[in-house]
Amino acid sequence: MIDVVSRCWRYLLLVMLILMPLSVHAEGTKFPLRVAENRRYLEDATGKPFLITGEAAWSLIGDLSREDADKYLADRQRRGFNTILVSLIEHRFSRNAPRNFYKRAPFMVEGDFTKPNESYFNDADWILNRARERGFLVLLVPSYLGSGGGPEGWFREVQAAGPEAMRTYGRYLGERFRKYPNIVWVQGGDYDTPDKSLVDELARGISDIDPSALQTVHRGPDTLGSMEWAGVPWFKLDTLYAYDDIIDRALQRASTGPEIPFFFIEGPYENERGSDEQSLRLNAYGTILSGACGQIFGNNPLWHFAGPGLYDVAGTWEDALASRGSQSITHLKRLFDPLPWWELEPERGRLLAKRGQSSKGNALGALTREGTLAVLYLSGQRSVAIDTNALTKSVGLARWYDPASGNYMDEPEAGAIGQQGIVTFEVPRSANSGGFEDWVLVLTKRG
Structure with a gap:
């Protein structure tokens, strides 16, 4: 009997030791996030400022198994990342697109947003839950539209579905995922639809069910979200997306933009567009010092994992976890963490x-x-x-x-x-x- 009790205690201690790093990290940020009183940055539910230190992991849900997804999240947690940018449904940039690793499609009828496939969204649930447990903010894109409205994204299906179907899809997402306080919804995706109601109705559908959810947009390159969506009730967080003149654009946004926080959502990724670690750092440090409340780093192949990308690259996504760019973001976080960065102004x-x-x-x-x-x-x-x-x-x-x-x-x-x-x-x-x-x-x- 004593041996049984002893083994039970040893097992319990082992479980506690395994979970301890996870629990400590999760307790660092109390979700949900909210806009701070001065409207320049985000803070958690206790009022603690939150510096968005993120990575583009677009194909995380669409491409990886549960085990590999958790491997990725564990690595990014150890390296100090606190945010990931993810597509909920993937149209091209995954091995089985639009199906996930388990070859489950997001919809029971192809392209019908009113007929979600619960088995697919159960898989997404598992990954989102692990992200929550590990303390990540998830910038979740409900239907990435695709560059130029082309086949990389869902624009053609969204256009065919129409605003009413997108409102229905939004309500479904609001109901299904309102249990995750660590989600910020990111509408759009590399394209501005000629008919804004397609995006607006989806966002409003989420707000119908979860009115407190933070939402923003990912437009095309060289844009600010607020240039198109300022004043819309659900738009509460601004984004900067640019490949050129990034610092000047950030400074201009800080001076003249609406009184809501903004962050650098996309620029040149590592191993793309001739970037190197110094140019990546210039964009990351530069946007924060220019008034942004954080930034999203991107790496090729990490943004698409084992799925197809846009540029050839040597090595696997596992090899890229320790890239020089990734290390630079860890060092950025280490610098700013002990400083009152939220008080800094350009x-x-x-x-x-x-x-x-x-x-x-x-x-x-x-x-x-x-x-x-x-x-x-x-x-x-x-x-x-x-x-x-x-x-x-x-x-x-x-x-x-x-x-x-x-x-x-x-x-x-x-x-x-x-x-x-x-x-x-x-x-x-x-x-x-x-x-x-x-x-x-x-x-x-x-x-």
Whole structure:
């Protein structure tokens, strides 16, 4: 009897140890999220600011088995990601599209949004539940429309179904998935429908059942969601999607956009469009320092897993889990987590001194309104001149952060910040630990 009890206790302890990391992570964010009072960022149910640190995992539900989906989620959880962008139904970019890994179709009749296949959505349930348990925000796309309204997405089926059927589909989704407080619905998908009611009715159908659900849109490249949907009742979170002039667009949105948070939902992905880890970091750090409440990183092949993609790439999605781009996002999260990032505002000429700045590269900065913290990202510049008059006298510590390794340099620079006027800081080395020319400078109070 004693042996039986002992074995039971050992088994219980083992289960607790297995679940402990999961539980601790899940307790970090209390869903649902909401728009903060100042309408610049998201916060959880306790008021804790939430920095969207995400990845495009478009084909997660459509392509992977339950076991592989959980393998992916476990890896991203360990690396500090807290958000995934996912298609609920996949039209092209999965091995069995539109069927899932188990060859179950999303609808009982092909393309009929009013006849959902419960077995398919049970599989989706399993993955969404694991994402919730692991503490992820899920940006869930109910019917990705596809670039140009073409065969990559569901636009043709949506158009054939009509607004009334899309309202019915929306109500079905609202009823079925309202139990997941970690979902933000993302309407559209790489295309603006000529008939806006097709998207609007789907969104309204979800709101009919779950009026508190946050919703946003994914439009075509070089757009803001608010350019098309500002003022619509369900549209409560803005998006920036761009491949060019990304930082300028973010700064412009922060200055002139509607008073709702926005985040960088898509740009060049790793292993696509000639990107490298420095250009990916420029977009990630740059949009956050320009006023975005987070950003979504993308990797080829991770966005489509084992399904077909748009660009050739060597290796498997499992190989890509530890990519340099992925590591860079982990390091970004590590930098911002202990800082009051939600208080940062684009510096707009207050901090960066115009004289002495290089005409090459980028120097981007943000600081708190009180001037007690500043963060600057340098890409391709070896020095930066700042006007210390924008900072309080209590700011006396400058530290260089290597975004390629996630480490601060050993010796902080101190003392020089106390000077009033223009102070120039030189990067520690011409290249960081990854061999690239980008650095982060953090200016804080002493102690």
